[in-house]
Amino acid sequence: MRLLYLIFGLMLAAGASYADYRGMGFLRPTELKNVPKSIRDNPGAYRSLYRGSSRSFGGK
């Protein structure tokens, strides 16, 4: 059991390092496929999924 913990710990250290090196994360933005190349010439034609947030903004 103790050896398992030791191996488990070493694997965790290696895994954490690999995940960080690869830049992994838990929250990934929405992925869209095949955005038209014309967007470069006409940015306004792109409709962002997050445009017009309904959140109310304001101070204290």
Added chain:
Amino acid sequence: MARPVAACPNCSAPVEFRWSSAVQTVCGHCRSVVVRHDVDLKAVGVVADLPLSSSPIQIGTRGRFEGDAFTVSGRIVYEYEHGTWSEWHLVFADDSSGWLSDAQAEYAVSRLVKKPGQLPAAAELQVGQKFEFGDLSLQLTSKTEARYRGVEGELPFEYWDKSEVLFADLRSPDAHFATLDYSESPPLLFLGVFTTFAALELKDLRPVDEGPRVKTAGFNCRNCGAAIELRAIELTKSVACTSCAAIQDPNDPNVLILQEAQARERYAPKIPLGTRGTLGGSQYEIIGYQYRYIVVDDEQYGWDEYLLYNREEGFRYLSEYQGHWNVISTLRALPELTTSSGRPAAVYQGKTFKAFQTASATTDYVLGQFPWRVRAFDVAGVSDYVAPPLMLSAERTDEETTWSLGEYTPGTEIWKAFDQPGDPPRPVGVFANQPSPHKGKPLWYWTFFLGLAMLVAVVGVIRAASAAREEIFHGSYEFRPTAIDASFVTPTFTVSRDSNLELTTVTNLTNNWAYFSFALINSETGDALDFGREVSYYSGTDSDGRWTEGSAVDVARLPTVAAGTYYLRVEPEGQAQSGPQVTYALKIRRDVPSPLFYLLAVGVLLVPPILVTMRAASFEARRWQESDFAE
């Protein structure tokens, strides 16, 4: 060297003095007590027959004590309320004299202190008193009114006309002992030390019978007539018939029934009387059994207690409570009472035992033989102190306090030692001195956790030091929230290998907000990552003082973006009606290290030590639940 030989004044048989300083001896022919005054011998009486003895020691037995050779030259047998014991007179090679106390196979060697100083008067003695004799600090543990039962061999003084004698026994924590002998005035002081049969290196012992070193005799039960076999002959003060449970005194000529067999509840020993087994390398025979109980909170807790006997090692006890076994020996040295963490405790041989329980133990049922006068419904105060797997127990009666040391022994080992069929009773619950199966585990796991956590931290630091943190895009912009369409795209930039991206938005927002819709678009594949970021910063002053909320700077992190050429589509929004112009800068870096996974790894590593610690704590909680200190 020729030993002095003279003729017995009574029968003229030759009387040999092995020891030149002997004052008294017993004629081996007519059993006259022969006392020597200068060169004259005088027969002063006849000794009664000595009681049958199971001791392996006899006149002429040789041995060594602390390197000095000795020969056993005489013996006095004393009898007291709870049994008998022998004081063997030792003659050392330098002709000095000593005494080997043989009390129920518990051995101690002592010598007379010639100038003891002022000794306490008998009337002043109280159990528990402490005395200093030279460098020794001793505590009075018992006062014993003993009767002179018999004598044999050579003694350094006349001891043929003594009857009642008061002895006071004292013990120290380091196994020293003292005896105050009030048979003379002024009293005599003997100082000595406890020892073991093996340490005495005894030779020329009494021949040993077959089987375990137990000599047997017997009689018939006065109540039911069943044959009763006695094993530890001279040491047996009570015997409970295995057929009818009548308790009798085998030393009484009429075999007096101390207590009639009653219609009380009968208990069956789980290991039969007469069973022989090997414990600690010595063979023992189970000669007695008793069922005892304590009452705590109106609930009765009962346990079995077996009496084991070996001629050389003496008595041991075996207790069993709900499948939990202890092998118990009486102690020679006196434990010291103290406190530990605010609780009562006892220290024995440098080990601290925590107080566990104090109760009155009642003997409910007995079978077989006992070296003390046992009766059903005998009551004794019992205090237990634990240091698993050991348990110290003090058993107190009005006359004395007896300390014993028990060692928790798994039932399987007991079963194997006594060659019992089947399996022992399964242990129920956690016993007072049951060693924890989790002992040492929490410390091990926490130590390794610290080691592994440090390893994770080191790996994280190395990774942080070696990360590229490469800036691949930087641009400054501005927008008016009133603009109809403020969206635009950035120039392309290159992500050289699969890695995360960090997008930092630095604005000039004050008491204002902005919302940025971003799309990171691969210029080659057209794949996009679409996300939005809110940036807001407010500040002011109220009755509580200055306050701020939010930040004018936002940092977003995109996990694992594939290598390639990208551009960013940006669409800022703001407070449409009267928002001021917002300036902002965008900065993109790739391969920015994060502590997230290292913290997660440390968090996961915490789970095993926490679980192990909880299990160990749960075991200890169940142990102490049965104690006087349950919470």
